Amino acid sequence: MTTARQLMTAGVDCVGEGDTVLQAAEMMKQLGVGAMPICGSDDKLKGMLTDRDIVVKALGAGKDPATTTAGELAQGQVVYVDADDDARLVLRRMTEHKVRRLPVIDDHRLVGMIAQADVARALPDPQVGDLLEALSTD
Numbered sequence: 001m002t003t004a005r006q007l008m009t010a011g012v013d014c015v016g017e018g019d020t021v022l023q024a025a026e027m028m029k030q031l032g033v034g035a036m037p038i039c040g041s042d043d044k045l046k047g048m049l050t051d052r053d054i055v056v057k058a059l060g061a062g063k064d065p066a067t068t069t070a071g072e073l074a075q076g077q078v079v080y081v082d083a084d085d086d087a088r089l090v091l092r093r094m095t096e097h098k099v100r101r102l103p104v105i106d107d108h109r110l111v112g113m114i115a116q117a118d119v120a121r122a123l124p125d126p127q128v129g130d131l132l133e134a135l136s137t138d
Helices: 021-031 051-059 087-097 116-122 125-136
Strands: 035-039 045-050 101-106 109-115
Touching: 021 035, 021 051, 035 109, 045 051, 045 101, 087 101, 087 116, 109 116
Parallel strands: none
Antiparallel strands: 035 045, 101 109
16 A cells, blocks of 8 residues: 555655745745745644745735735635555645645644656556546546
């Protein structure tokens, strides 16, 4: 049984919920990523911030990226998996919620991230194909 812990990339950086959108964008540029988890001062996952969120929810809405916080853009339910969850649950969560990146939690703390590419490298082709099809349709 493949687990989320085996699929994930460990050592994930977080943007703080009080960090500005501008700071978050700078972190994303420096790290070369298009999404980052938002963590609170308690080190718990508060949400995800994507480059699309920055453009649509901040810039497109006329918000000042130098004063708008990442926490303000964290909306809705946080979708994640536990580190010991089975790969089938990982696929189901990614498919149901149409997310390409999934935070991994262990003992209420963020320990890693599973990206679509991680799944593609680790799982059999039919499962990967089903995921890609689900993520590519409306």
